Amino acid sequence: MIASEAAQELIRTPSVTDGLSAERIAYLENLLRRAKTAAAIFTQFTQDEVDRIVKAMVLAGLEKSPYLAQLAVEETRLGVMEDKVIKNMVATEFAYHYIKDKRTVGVIREIPERNLIEIAEPIGVIFSLTPITNPTSTVLFKCIMAIKTRNAVIFSPHPKAWRCSAEASKIMYDAAVKHGAPDGVFACLESHTLEDNAYLMRHRDVALIDATGGPGAVKAAYSSGKPALGVGPGNTPVYLEKSANLNTAVVDIILSKTFDNGTICASEQTVVIDDEIYDSTLGKFAELGAHICNEQETKLLARTVIDPQTGFMQPMAIGQKASDIARFIGLAVKPGTKLLIAPIQGVGREHPLSVEKLFPVLAVYRAKSVDEALRVCLDVSHAGGIGHTAVIFSRNDEIIRKFGELINAGRIIVNSPGSIGALGAVYNDLVPTFAFGCGTGGGNSTTDNVNIYHYLNIKRLARRTQNHMWFRVPNQIYFNMNAVENLRQFASRCSVVVTNAVLEKNGHVDLVRRSIPPETHVHVLVIPDAEPEAKAILQGVETLNFYKADQIIALGGGSVIDAAKIMKLKYESPQADLEELAAPFLDLRKRVVQYPTEKVTHARLIAIPTTSGTGSEVTPFAVLTDKKRGCKITLADYSLSPDVAIVDPQFVMSMPKNLTADTGIDCLTHALESGVSNYASPYTDCSAMQAIRMVFKYLPIAYEQPDDEEAHCMMHNAACIAAMAFSNASVGVNHALAHALGARFGVAHGRANALLLPHVIAYNAAVPAKFMPSPYQQGYVAHKKYATVADLLGLGGTTVEEKVANLIAATEKLLDRLGLPRSIEELGISKQEFERAVPDMVKTAFGDPSWRSNPRMPLVTELAELFWKAYYGRGVTKMAVSKQTA
Amino acid sequence: MEAIAVRRKIEESDVAAAIRDVAAHLDSADRELVLDFSSVGRIDPDAVCALDDLARRSNDKSIKVTLHGVNLDVYKALKLVNLTSRFSFVN
Secondary structure (H helix, E strand, C coil): CCCHHHHHHHHCCHHHHCCCCHHHHHHHHHHHHHHHHHHHHHCCCCHHHHHHHHHHHHHHHHHCHHHHHHHHHHHHCCCCHHHHHHHHHHHHHHHHHHHCCCCCCCEEEEEHHHCEEEEEEECCEEEEEECCCCHHHHHHHHHHHHHHCCCEEEEEECHHHHHHHHHHHHHHHHHHHHCCCCCCCEEECCCCCHHHHHHHHCCCCCCEEEECCCHHHHHHHHHCCCCEEECCCCCEEEEECCCCCHHHHHHHHHHHHHHHHHCCCCCEEEEEEEHHHHHHHHHHHHHCCEEECCHHHHHHHHHHHECCCCCCECHHHCCCCHHHHHHHHCCCCCCCCCEEEEECCCCECCEHHHCCCCCCEEEEEEECCHHHHHHHHHHHHHCCCCEEEEEEECCCHHHHHHHHHHCCEEEEEECCCHHHHHHCCCCCCCCCCCCECCCHHHCCCCCCECCHHHHEEEEEEECCCCCCCCCCCCCEEEECCCHHHHHHHCCCCEEEEEECHHHHHCCHHHHHHHHCCCCCEEEEEECCCCCCEHHHHHHHHHHHHHHCCCEEEEEECHHHHHHHHHHHHHHHCCCCCHHHHCCCCCCHHHCCCCCCCCCCCCCEEEEEECCCCCCCCCCCEEEEEECCCCEEEEEECHHHCCCEEEECHHHCCCCCHHHHHHHHHHHHHHHHHHHHCCCCCHHHHHHHHHHHHHHHHHHHHHHHCCCCHHHHHHHHHHHHHHHHHHHHHCCCHHHHHHHHHHHHHCCCHHHHHHHHHHHHHHHHHCCCCCECCCCCCCCCCHHHHHHHHHHHCCCCCCCHHHHHHHHHHHHHHHHHHCCCCCCCHHHCCCHHHHHHHHHHHHHHHHHCHHHHHCCECCCHHHHHHHHHHHHHCCCHHHHHHHHHHC | CCCCEEEEECCHHHHHHHHHHHHHCCCCCCCEEEEECCCCCCCCHHHHHHHHHHHHHHHHCCCEEEEECCCHHHHHHHHHCCCHHHCEEEC
């Protein structure tokens, strides 16, 4: 027997097989085996085949609707035959209308814009409990859902509705098998016991339990450890608000509450009526066949239809006619009375009729205000019906929305009958169902109207998505000697030149002034030549506000240009919170904190660099120093990029040699890191590669021959070009380490980069211990890109490894030629001091966002190793490379 | 002793009957039985029962049964009824 292993599993658990004979277990195993086989066979079916079977079943169900309705009323003695016919028809025809064009086999949805495909996978064997209240319609509905989704079902009907439920299942089964469904696709337990249910609920071959029934059955399903769909109990509150159309409301409530004698759990239980319309509403109810109980009658009703011990409705009243209930309890009502209405003064155990009543007895409450009405509705919902259904009649959209927000109900039915409204597809566009999910409030996993999608595993095929990339730089870049003259074309009423004292003193500011149109008022703002502090920024913003500047000209190195960027930000958007804007992020497009787009004023930012390294004139970055807290705030956003960059080498001709070397190596590091970055693209590659070529050719000349105009011009351009690359591809682990080293030991940024650069090239060129997730790159390519650089530089080598080694050697040679220190040790930092600093520096480097675009994900231990390699300097790199090459 | 492999082509028109026939005539002298499923596009519950029975009988007689050319849909159905572990598969 196929399922024998599973049976053995359960037999070894005595609590599950208690009360079951060997014969009974064999019977249950046989049902399971057939169902499991049917489900397996069903996986081979196509959508067309499934749809043909479904249509045949629906037609069979429609044809037999009256017969099954009659059978249900005869067996259960509940409800109204005519209404049960309607239920059966809704369960077949309306369900069919909803599902007929839906795909449930293979690919069911394609979402090309997200590169996603959804594919249906059947569940397998579903064990389904069905109720006494809707015994045939529920079975019809579930059979159709199961076939549509290629599942097999074993039904366990309510014991008092077994005959009609089994007959419904048989009608569906015969129609399905006749049209090609696998044998054994449906089965109905014969005269079962709770032990049968317990056995099946825990069986390995049952994939899902669908429990539509009382709280006990639902709890058992959820307790089984199996995935389960359960329904919760209802206690539908209705708010009849004074703006409602009373005629519609009263008719809807009567037809809903009397539909199948109130057996649908979504039907109305307590109507909360605004004081202004209370009397007229009750008058209308009475006119249309309701009996309004007086105080004594209400007490009598409460005593008899509600169990005083449990507080729940008496089973004998469920699904009975109002006139029969009245006769049974000795209440005198007019012939043909449809509904018994009982005024209540509150909700809870002391007001017995405020609970769920699956029969035509309706509680009503007079509310003096909207707040009171909403509160009472909330109380009713929480008196046993959380998550189920709520109803409102109103023409006031604000109150309707408030009701929707307040009441926890999976279905909030507006201006329509609760029971039929909740079933869906008749009065609204809810999905047709016979199982109401009640969410966590009702102890369920969904608030949905249970439908075909709950009978499917939906698989998502997610293709690799090539996210769009970008290349953003200032749209105007003027370069080469005397490019500053381009300032003339920018009309401005008032320009503020942000600069430092040295540049003002050496005449650079005058050079700028001469190129500004004469009609422009110019104010020079001198700030300290250091990374900007908040105080300097605030003073700058005050100046900009004072002069109502429409143009900012930043003349200086990276610090000055950064300061001007932040001044512009605060000037245009005073509400910008710099600390908040500095919040960390992984992907620029998904960052939590957005830069302000609302601006109170506008000013053009023109950046004129006076060093050839940072490239701040085209980058979207700015660094602010917080001296009080001893930290730096890094801002990054393309809105920070200057509007215009003027790359004029006349401003760098007087740079000291060591600054030429330091900033030149910073530029080289930008180019090399953006070249191998995970965010590199053909757009950034061309900038990075060109900048590298220019640095290797012109930096030694600019360093050794400070008056060489061409070399300085080319280095000035190289810095800007490299910055265009790293503005879009970012940098890498070299910068993360250099930032930490610089902060700890006060090493100039370019120099810190130089100390680490050969080691980082070797590190990135080796096989990573840990790959960095990178949707933009196809495989690991850093070593190959270094090899491409070596080729561009004509360094020789035949293999990738040789080329990488040659690049490292060329870099080291360049560093030597520039007279840069080649080890941290050479800076006079003792080994002990460095050893003490390494843990903190590693922590700082690991917290630095720069490495997030590095091709290789740095482990903390690797960061420490890199620091030590840089400490000992030359020779270590050579050893490392030879080791990797070997 | 030399192993003897018996090969039998299964036609889609009557998968279950063909397998039952094979099962009824299992001979302990045959060390391996190869059933060619390359013409079978789909199986039904009856075929599953027949395969289950064949798996049991062949196991009793220590005969290796190999299913040849089983398509993926049929293989998945066999997987779902835990039958794949009881046969060998060759494409």
